[in-house]
Amino acid sequence: MTTGYFFPHRHILGIDHLSVDDIHHILSTAESFKEISSRPIKKVPTLRGNTIINLFFEPSTRTRLSFEVAAKRMSADTFNISASTSSATKGETLIDTARNIAAMNPDTIIIRHSFSGAPHMLTRYVDAAIINAGDGMHEHPSQGLLDMLTVLEHKGRLDGLKIAIIGDILHSRVAHSDILGFTKMGSDVFVYGPSTLIPRALDRLGARVCSTLAEAVADADVVMTLRIQKERQNDPLLPSFREYARRFGVTRDVVALAKDDALVMHPGPINRGIELMPDVADSGRSVILDQVTNGVAVRMALLYLVMGNAPVTG
């Protein structure tokens, strides 16, 4: 780490605004926090007296629980709010909700929202640190960071690795954060999926769009599979999940094209038998549960680091 480095961010809105040094710093901080979760008493007083609000406008099990576990292991007080965006007055609701929460002086607000940019908007209305836990089709930075931590742990480096990302790139904020993050850290990111699920100008984010599954996966160090989002199917993107599984699903044969020690990853939740076959998900190459474990460490690091940049009051 560069001497004199200090973490400059008040908010974590996306991987896009993190530098290589920032990512190194977050990952090494997370690594140092991992040990806390293996202690008999899994708690440190670091964030005692801090108030952290989980503001989730979309359903979430893993991410919300992960943030809550992370906060509690650092002795912060956490509160969960689940809201629905289905009401016609969604815009006003978010600002009003945010202002009301802000009036209770929280230190950090963790937000998930179906609209891209909602966390960015929040930073204009509240003083608390904002952590983006997934916004629309934009970014899911803590997921990107935990994916990088998982690969780093297993491979010892990120530089020069071939990362294959397979599936619904269009709607995936995870793919977005992963492409930006791994590319920044020197990995080569290859993506593949049906053309209906590949966004335009994806190469501008640094990813290489492949024309076959084999091209994407050949000699890969990591095979990352993304969830097919069944709720998106009002647009005629795919004829059937059956055909998707046959043509685009990651099977044992597909993984065999990658390096012998390739890692199989998935951000969850998995549609078993559609984008990822059960035998692959449960194979020795799968590090899917390591991703979950690392998620807590990365989120502890993020909470700690943004708290360090809280404005001095009083």
Added chain:
Amino acid sequence: MLVEKTKKDEDEVLGKDYIFSKRGVMSSSYLIKNGRVIDPKNSRDEVADLAIRDGRLVNAEDEVSGSVVEIDAAGCWVVPGLIDMHVHLREPGEEYKEDIISGCRAAAAGGFTGVACMPNTRPVNDNRSVTALILELAAGASARVYPVAAISKASKGESLAEFGDLREAGAVAVSDDGLPVRDSRLMRRALEYAADFGLAVISHSEEPSLSHGSMNEGAVSTRLGLQGIPTVAESIMVYREIALAEYTGKPVHIAHVSTAMSTELIRSAKKRGVPVTAETTPHYFTLTEEAVEGYNTNAKMNPPLRSEEDRQAVLQGLADGTFDAIATDHAPHSILEKEVEFDAAANGIIGLETSLSLGLALVREGVIDEKRLIELMSLNPATVLGLEAGTLSEGAPADITIIDPRAEFHYTEDKVVSKSKNSPFLGWKLQGRAVLTMVGGRITHNLFD
């Protein structure tokens, strides 16, 4: 209370001459001296004086009787009053965003003497009583108001509105602007029937099945994770309109063109002699999709801001005559519609007060010359809509804009005249503006005092 305030503001804006005339001391004669008179209709570009008597232009050589107010326009351009053929005045129905009086005040401040207002009000301007109401509310406003009525009843795209009645009540064109006419047969019938009454048909060209999204589809929408609207959503419908105009021989006007492909379609159609005209807006020739960065809802409109390649094509279309008009698509929205998440924000930006400056920038950059700018912003829109306007001919109504092409101003929120402040140009330092606007011999905007 509100009415009183409005009246007072108006007095301030209109200046002392107007106040005199309201008191009955008529000062209906003006002599605009030493200005550079640019009048494309009469192929005129020279330093000259213009005389105005009883609301009309008269020969400057003639004796102008009674009290004459002299206006020294040295260093300025004196041009036929600017006409914006595409605005939303929001009245009736959404007066909290804009009303006819406030919108016309913004128009006057921007150098416009006439505006064509789109029918997507509440209720929709699809019958003669709404058209008549708009004209009644516009009496005494700071600009002439030319109502555009709906193509279809309630703009639902199902059956034609009564064009004959609408024409008689004062509508100058028909459009379902804000929405495309999905049904091609209905659009065909609209072109045919509107021509019987001399009504221009203005197409909001958008293929709805392709336009689910909140910004242009491309690198920026991918980066921001916003659903994109492809350029072809516009161009497919532009081609349909051209095909219908070519087949029926009836004219069509394409509103707010934003893409390179649409520009090329219109260019080649004009070459074949298809009766098609088109407008683009200052935002499409000035900004690109990059303006959305940071989820800026003041850069959200429909069609969306496009790529640099599209912007260059639009500039080319302005230069080579593909476009007939610059229109603003002035679309006021309050913070209720704009201070929300990007996806939830309403489409549209205000434009009346910045259009001229952005057009003048094209002249400075050598994209177009002065004459062409005045054609785009005055003569051609008047021609497309069939208005008695857009010229400085002797005997014409004295609709005049005096432009100081060097005047600089900082466009900030507190200076916005429109009721709504949703402009992507807030904070810009702009060069060139209207310093005096006159409608029928009445001064509606005056920075000379």
